[in-house]
Amino acid sequence: MSLRVAKLSTLGSLLWLLPGASWAGGIMIYEAGQEGAGLANAGAAALASDPSVLMNNPAGLTELPGTQISANGQVIFGDISFSRDASNQFDGNEGGNALQYLPGASLFVSHQINDQASIGFGMYGNFGLAVDYDDDWAGRYFTQEAAVIGVSLQPTYAYKINDDLSIGFGPRMMYGYYRTEVAVNNNLLGLANRPDGQLEYKDTDFGVGFNMGLLYRVNESTRVGLAYTSKVDLEFSDRPSVDDISNPLLNLALQRLNVDNLDIDMEVPQTALLSVAHDLDSQWTLLASLGWQDWSEFGNIGVEVDANNLGTSRTVDRQYKDTWHASVGAQYQASPKLRWSMGLGYDSSAVDDEDRTVDNPMAESWRLAAGVNYAVEQGLDLHMAYTLIWLGDMEVEQTKQRSGDTLSGSFDNSSLHVIGGGATWRF
Numbered sequence: 113m114s115l116r117v118a119k120l121s122t123l124g125s126l127l128w129l130l131p132g133a134s135w136a137g138g139i140m141i142y143e144a145g146q147e148g149a150g151l152a153n154a155g156a157a158a159l160a161s162d163p164s165v166l167m168n169n170p171a172g173l174t175e176l177p178g179t180q181i182s183a184n185g186q187v188i189f190g191d192i193s194f195s196r197d198a199s200n201q202f203d204g205n206e207g208g209n210a211l212q213y214l215p216g217a218s219l220f221v222s223h224q225i226n227d228q229a230s231i232g233f234g235m236y237g238n239f240g241l242a243v244d245y246d247d248d249w250a251g252r253y254f255t256q257e258a259a260v261i262g263v264s265l266q267p268t269y270a271y272k273i274n275d276d277l278s279i280g281f282g283p284r285m286m287y288g289y290y291r292t293e294v295a296v297n298n299n300l301l302g303l304a305n306r307p308d309g310q311l312e313y314k315d316t317d318f319g320v321g322f323n324m325g326l327l328y329r330v331n332e333s334t335r336v337g338l339a340y341t342s343k344v345d346l347e348f349s350d351r352p353s354v355d356d357i358s359n360p361l362l363n364l365a366l367q368r369l370n371v372d373n374l375d376i377d378m379e380v381p382q383t384a385l386l387s388v389a390h391d392l393d394s395q396w397t398l399l400a401s402l403g404w405q406d407w408s409e410f411g412n413i414g415v416e417v418d419a420n421n422l423g424t425s426r427t428v429d430r431q432y433k434d435t436w437h438a439s440v441g442a443q444y445q446a447s448p449k450l451r452w453s454m455g456l457g458y459d460s461s462a463v464d465d466e467d468r469t470v471d472n473p474m475a476e477s478w479r480l481a482a483g484v485n486y487a488v489e490q491g492l493d494l495h496m497a498y499t500l501i502w503l504g505d506m507e508v509e510q511t512k513q514r515s516g517d518t519l520s521g522s523f524d525n526s527s528l529h530v531i532g533g534g535a536t537w538r539f
Contacts, residue, residue, distance in 0.1 A: 141238045142457075142479075143499050144218040145184025145532035150483015150497035152455030154441030155399025157325060157337030157387035161485075162493075162536045163220035166232045166268045168385065169325035169339040170280025173230040173270035176222045179539040186532025188214040190501070192243065192473060192523055196250055199509065199520035206521070207249030210473075211528065212242050212259075218534075232268040232282075237261065239286075239380055243471070251519045252295035252308065254510060255471040261289045262344070262380060266323060278327045288317050288346040290376060298358050309357040315348040319380070333391040343406065344380040381406040385437075395445045399455070403437035407462040431467040435460045439479070453483040453497065468508050473523050478502045496533035503527060 143149040146164035148156055157169035162182045165172030192211040218236035225231060242259035245251065268282030296309030325339035385403040392398055409432075441455030457479035468474060483497030503526035511518045 141188070141240070143186055143497070143530040143532055144216065144236045144238050145186040145534050146182060146218065146220070147453065147483060147485050147495040147497065147536070149186070149499060149530065149532050150453035150455065150481050151399060151441040151443070152439045152457030152479040152481040152499065153403070153437065154401050154439040154455040154457065155387045155389045156401055157339040157385045158327065158335045158389040159387070159397075159399060160327070163222035163232055164218070164234070166220060166222070166234050166266060166280070166282060166323070167236055167238065169327060169337045169387070170232075170268045170282045170323050171270050171278040171325040171327035172337065173222050173232045173268060173280055174228075174272040174278040174327070176230065177224055179223045180221070180536060182220040182534060182536040184218045184532060184534030186216050186530055188216070188241070188528055188530050190526070190528035192526050194245075194249070194251065194470065194508070194521055194523055196521040199518060200250060201517045202250040202253070202519050204248050204250040204252060205246055207245035207251065210243040210245050212244045214242060228272045230270045232270070234266040234268065235263070237263045243473075247295070251470045251510070253297055253512065254469070254519060255292065255294050257291070257293040258471055259289070259291045260378070262346070263287045268323070276329045279325070280327070281324045282322065284321045284323050284341070284344065286319050286321070286344045286346070286380065288319060288348070288378065290315055290348045290378070296354070296357060306358045307356065310355045311352055313350060313352040315350040315376075317346045317348050319344040319346045321380070335389045337387045339385045341383045343382040346378040346380065348376040348378065379409050381409070397443040399441040399443070401437065401439045405435045405437065407432050408434045431464065432462045435462050441481070449487040451485040453481070453485070455479070455481045457481070465507055466509075468506055469510050470508055470519065473506050473508065473526070475503045475506045475526070491538045493536045494533070495536070499530040501528040501530065
């Protein structure tokens with residue numbers, strides 16, 4: 113994901129404001145409330161048990177008979193709490209738990225046109241998280257609050273070439289929302305003891321990409337799925353709200369710059385996923401996935417300054433890198449009505465320890481998931497899933513480029529919890 117964040121700068125380099133990205137980089141949200149959320153993404157491109165498969169592999173729609181509707185909801189919460197160490201040079205508290213509750217919902221529909229063709233539609237959010245620190249925390253000049261949310265709409269067409277091979281394609285239309293708040297230091301150059309100012313920015317945009325995939329039946333017991341998701345470009349552009357700037361030098365610089373816009377170009381990453389599903393017997397299905405996500409573009413941050421007499425453009429590389437995903441899982445059909453799911457997944461980090469920042473406290477992550485599906489009656493299933501996403505300890509040392517002051521500490525025992533569920537109707 114490429115995030116090019118426009119910064120406000122002052123004449124004479126008096127003000128350096130960085131509206132941070134939300135805590136989303138390097139971590140995709142595999143959980144959208146669907147039954148497969150209990151598998152930690154294992155087998156996601158090969159297992160077609162309900163219409164939500166179009167999110168991971170559009171070709172899977174050819175495996176679904178008749179008309180099916182799946183409605184789901186989930187909530188993400190957890191603990192991302194910062195602790196200062198002896199090297200920290202900023203005053204203020206430690207920010208509290210920065211991870212906010214993030215609810216979500218999804219809707220998937222599939223319809224079999226004939227023995228070869230199927231269509232579907234999905235509305236889902238599998239990209240975006242948020243951080244919200246206390247306003248007066250030690251890292252307030254880096255970020256106080258940030259959120260990015262992407263909601264996708266995906267019409268889909270799938271075609272069975274023969275009994276073993278299916279293909280699928282769907283344009284992915286994403287509505288994106290971005291919001292950030294950051295404190296402004298009115299005491300630059302040691303002038304008086306003034307309270308902080310505030311910068312707030314928010315905007316929405318609409319971008320388009322596509323999902324495509326293949327599903328191949330090796331034999332009666334084994335399916336292999338290969339899926340690709342293109343990047344989606346989101347371009348946010350709005351006038352930032354800057355309040356309570358009481359330092360006369362900062363006010364003068366802002367007036368001379370005549371700041372109009374803050375431009376943020378965000379590239380939701382392209383991904384590739386290979387999955388296998390194997391029916392061991394009539395009760396057990398074994399699943400696995402390998403995936404790649406293109407987060408390396410996320411490190412290219414373009415700087416744009418809107419001013420009457422000054423124009424500046426340069427790139428700051430935050431050293432983000434591509435990530436890899438691996439997961440294994442299983443489903444157990446305990447009875448004709450009851451099916452259990454379980455999965456274990458791993459995602460590498462998009463950033464090395466020395467490059468971690470508080471606006472994106474990323475690390476490698478482990479997923480441990482479990483779920484249950486219950487057939488209430490013919491044509492109606494209910495499902496529920498839980499996922500623990502473990503990030504562990506994340507050290508941070510981040511320095512302001514103008515003053516040289518350093519924010520230093522760590523996020524200890526960081527984790528997320530995802531609880532979701534829903535229903536699938538079959539006609």
